[in-house]
Amino acid sequence: MRFVDEFRxxxxxxxxxxxxxxxxxxxxxxxxxEVCGGHTHAIYRFGxxxxxxxxxxxxxxxxxxxxxxxxxxIDDGLAVAESTDHPVMFTAFGDMMRVPGTxxxxxxxxxxxVDVRIVYSPSDALKLARCNPGKHVMFFAIGFxxxxxxxxxxxxxxxxxxxxxxxxxxxHVTIIPAIRAILDSPDMRLDAFIxxxxxxxxxxxxxxxxxxxxxxxxxxxxxxxxxxLLQSIVMILRQLRAGEAKVENQYKRVVPWEGNRAALRxxxxxxxLRPYFEWRGLGFISQSALRLRDSYAEWDAELRFQVPGVRxxxxxxxxxxxxxxxxxxxxxxxxxxxxxxxxxxxxxLMVSTEGSCAAYHSYQLRKEAVTxxxxxx
Amino acid sequence: MAHGAGGKAxxxxxxxxxxxxxxxxxxxxxxxxxxxxINGASFAITTDSFVVNPLRFPGGSIGxxxxxxxxxxxxxxxxxxxxxxxTFVLEEGLATPTLxxxxxxxxxxxxxxxxxxxxxxxxVVEHGKADKMYITTTGIGHPLPGVKVDPASVRxxxxxxxxxxxxDHGITILLARGELDFEADLSSDTRCILPxxxxxxxxxxxxxxxxxxxxxxxxxxxxxxxxxxxxxCMVLEEELVPTRxxxxxxxxxxxxxxxxxxxxxxxxxxVSSDHADAAVKALNAAAGGEDARIIGxxxxxxxxxxxxxxxxxxxxxxxMLVGDPLPRIC
Numbered sequence: 155m156r157f158v159d160e161f162r163x164x165x166x167x168x169x170x171x172x173x174x175x176x177x178x179x180x181x182x183x184x185x186x187x188e189v190c191g192g193h194t195h196a197i198y199r200f201g202x203x204x205x206x207x208x209x210x211x212x213x214x215x216x217x218x219x220x221x222x223x224x225x226x227x228i229d230d231g232l233a234v235a236e237s238t239d240h241p242v243m244f245t246a247f248g249d250m251m252r253v254p255g256t257x258x259x260x261x262x263x264x265x266x267x268v269d270v271r272i273v274y275s276p277s278d279a280l281k282l283a284r285c286n287p288g289k290h291v292m293f294f295a296i297g298f299x300x301x302x303x304x305x306x307x308x309x310x311x312x313x314x315x316x317x318x319x320x321x322x323x324x325x326h327v328t329i330i331p332a333i334r335a336i337l338d339s340p341d342m343r344l345d346a347f348i349x350x351x352x353x354x355x356x357x358x359x360x361x362x363x364x365x366x367x368x369x370x371x372x373x374x375x376x377x378x379x380x381x382x383l384l385q386s387i388v389m390i391l392r393q394l395r396a397g398e399a400k401v402e403n404q405y406k407r408v409v410p411w412e413g414n415r416a417a418l419r420x421x422x423x424x425x426x427l428r429p430y431f432e433w434r435g436l437g438f439i440s441q442s443a444l445r446l447r448d449s450y451a452e453w454d455a456e457l458r459f460q461v462p463g464v465r466x467x468x469x470x471x472x473x474x475x476x477x478x479x480x481x482x483x484x485x486x487x488x489x490x491x492x493x494x495x496x497x498x499x500x501x502x503l504m505v506s507t508e509g510s511c512a513a514y515h516s517y518q519l520r521k522e523a524v525t526x527x528x529x530x531x
Numbered sequence: 532m533a534h535g536a537g538g539k540a541x542x543x544x545x546x547x548x549x550x551x552x553x554x555x556x557x558x559x560x561x562x563x564x565x566x567x568x569i570n571g572a573s574f575a576i577t578t579d580s581f582v583v584n585p586l587r588f589p590g591g592s593i594g595x596x597x598x599x600x601x602x603x604x605x606x607x608x609x610x611x612x613x614x615x616x617x618t619f620v621l622e623e624g625l626a627t628p629t630l631x632x633x634x635x636x637x638x639x640x641x642x643x644x645x646x647x648x649x650x651x652x653x654x655v656v657e658h659g660k661a662d663k664m665y666i667t668t669t670g671i672g673h674p675l676p677g678v679k680v681d682p683a684s685v686r687x688x689x690x691x692x693x694x695x696x697x698x699d700h701g702i703t704i705l706l707a708r709g710e711l712d713f714e715a716d717l718s719s720d721t722r723c724i725l726p727x728x729x730x731x732x733x734x735x736x737x738x739x740x741x742x743x744x745x746x747x748x749x750x751x752x753x754x755x756x757x758x759x760x761x762x763x764c765m766v767l768e769e770e771l772v773p774t775r776x777x778x779x780x781x782x783x784x785x786x787x788x789x790x791x792x793x794x795x796x797x798x799x800x801x802v803s804s805d806h807a808d809a810a811v812k813a814l815n816a817a818a819g820g821e822d823a824r825i826i827g828x829x830x831x832x833x834x835x836x837x838x839x840x841x842x843x844x845x846x847x848x849x850x851m852l853v854g855d856p857l858p859r860i861c
Contacts, residue, residue: 261532
């Protein structure tokens with residue numbers, strides 16, 4: 155399969171892993187953060203830790219949109235769908251479906267008879283609105299700049315076509331403030347960033363330049379295949395050896411340096427920054443999320459419906475924040491694998507397959523009981 | 532809902548409630564079919580209910596699934612299905628031609644599988660109390676001579692054989708629902724696997740340790756169940772698992788793992804290493820078994836787990852799924 159197999163080629167991967175071993179200083183401990191949840195998932199799925207020297211530690215970052223969404227927002231969205239005043243169809247990506255709200259996940263609401271549908275894109279939600287004129291279709295929008303442009307384009311189309319039975323419950327967030335929050339955290343010590351791939355297809359590489367400049371940390375925007383991630387680590391190590399700190403683009407086949415202008419224009423047309431937004435585990439971060447502009451107020455579910463606006467604090471024992479910031483490893487949380495499992499997730503990090511706890515639980519947990527798989531062969 | 536999806540939650544329900552209250556100490560209650568003796572004669576019996584949306588999909592329909600599914604459960608328990616009874620639960624308002632089409636599909640599938648449908652029952656429920664049509668089939672068969680399926684007989688060094696490409700059924704259904712706006716040249720793999728099981732038994736009966744048809748929850752779930760039952764590790768080599776490009780592509784796009792996707796016409800077998808080559812050769816020679824191959828082997832560690840290794844040296848544990856696989860977008 156093209157664009158996949160060539161990035162999983164054993165020979166090149168072995169060579170790249172050898173290159174990493176040549177570049178490291180055996181006396182030094184390296185801490186690299188992969189910002190994006192997709193990278194976390196890929197690292198576990200491809201078993202990349204098996205290929206890396208022990209002194210390279212990968213820290214999982216805050217880039218999983220489902221994981222950083224506070225439970226109160228899910229409760230608010232589901233409250234609109236459950237309201238008996240008006241029939242509302244709740245639509246969202248599959249990622250959202252198992253994320254627990256106070257009274258259960260969207261999927262559990264569906265099983266109880268609430269009209270919950272999985273969509274693959276916001277335009278599918280708009281299609282449902284066209285096909286069900288008697289119902290109101292609400293799209294529960296999540297994601298960083300990766301998915302925000304498709305929400306924006308869908309809203310532009312809804313406006314152009316005058317579709318009134320459609321709205322967006324907007325939870326879109328932006329990546330840069332989250333990275334800034336991580337860097338501001340006093341207990342965090344990082345050597346470099348593996349930069350998010352999908353987000354950067356939209357925002358480009360420029361927005362990261364301040365990290366490299368002000369924080370003196372290399373950042374390499376990376377793809378999601380095993381070879382992409384290994385090559386990004388090579389690029390980081392080369393910078394560290396040369397005493398450099400700059401932004402580099404490993405994912406050139408997808409990410410333009412300047413980003414996607416058309417997508418950014420669509421976002422600017424539809425969205426504006428919220429003054430502040432609550433992030434699960436990270437707290438309130440100013441100018442870190444998007445809401446609909448006044449010109450799109452008619453399609454803003456938060457304005458159109460009674461939204462309870464609940465704030466739900468995470469269980470005290472759960473340490474999602476520390477795990478999100480990379481201060482703790484998933485298994486170091488007191489609830490990990492005990493009260494909090496993929497079947498009964500307490501924190502969202504255990505729900506999404508991009509969440510570091512779920513990834514760790516399903517791919518890594520029992521593996522660590524074995525010192526070396528390959529020696530057993 | 533997760534309790535019906537074939538993964539961890541399903542198993543918990545069966546082991547936590549059904550088995551203790553209904554079966555007492557019957558040790559084979561979790562196998563695909565029960566092997567019993569009545570007046571000195573040996574029988575195998577199994578039952579399965581079929582709920583699928585849409586009713587018809589590329590490569591098959593609910594009626595065909597209902598016959599093949601029960602035949603397959605008998606086959607992987609080491610039995611040849613001979614007779615079957617059928618129960619229909621129909622939603623008021625179901626169009627007669629829709630029902631007739633499914634009855635015809637069942638008759639044709641039964642003829643192909645060599646099983647006689649000897650009885651049945653029909654219930655009609657109010658509109659909205661069921662989703663169009665549910666079918667339950669119960670099959671009875673006789674044990675295949677010399678075949679014994681027992682997780683406790685699995686040993687380190689045994690080989691894991693897969694009958695053909697995985698994920699066709701699950702991805703076909705996902706796309707047939709029309710909720711995802713893309714298409715693929717793919718059809719369900721629903722078929723009766725008895726002829727393949729018979730070919731395997733003919734060549735390697737004494738070497739067969741365990742068999743299962745990886746339906747809901749996919750290969751990962753079936754092998755995790757085995758790993759848990761025998762306390763050993765199932766090690767798969769990812770590149771050896773036959774998967775069509777259309778399935779791989781859809782899974783890459785949707786963030787799914789083919790190993791978690793349902794199949795309706797494949798089976799897994801664990802065979803002793805001295806019989807493994809003969810087993811694969813026999814399967815390859817049988818119609819529809821051309822893609823059968825060894826995909827991995829049983830090892831001692833890590834205990835009670837399924838481990839996937841890749842050609843480039845990475846490895847991961849693959850767990851059972853919680854609930855249905857959901858597409859991942861953001």
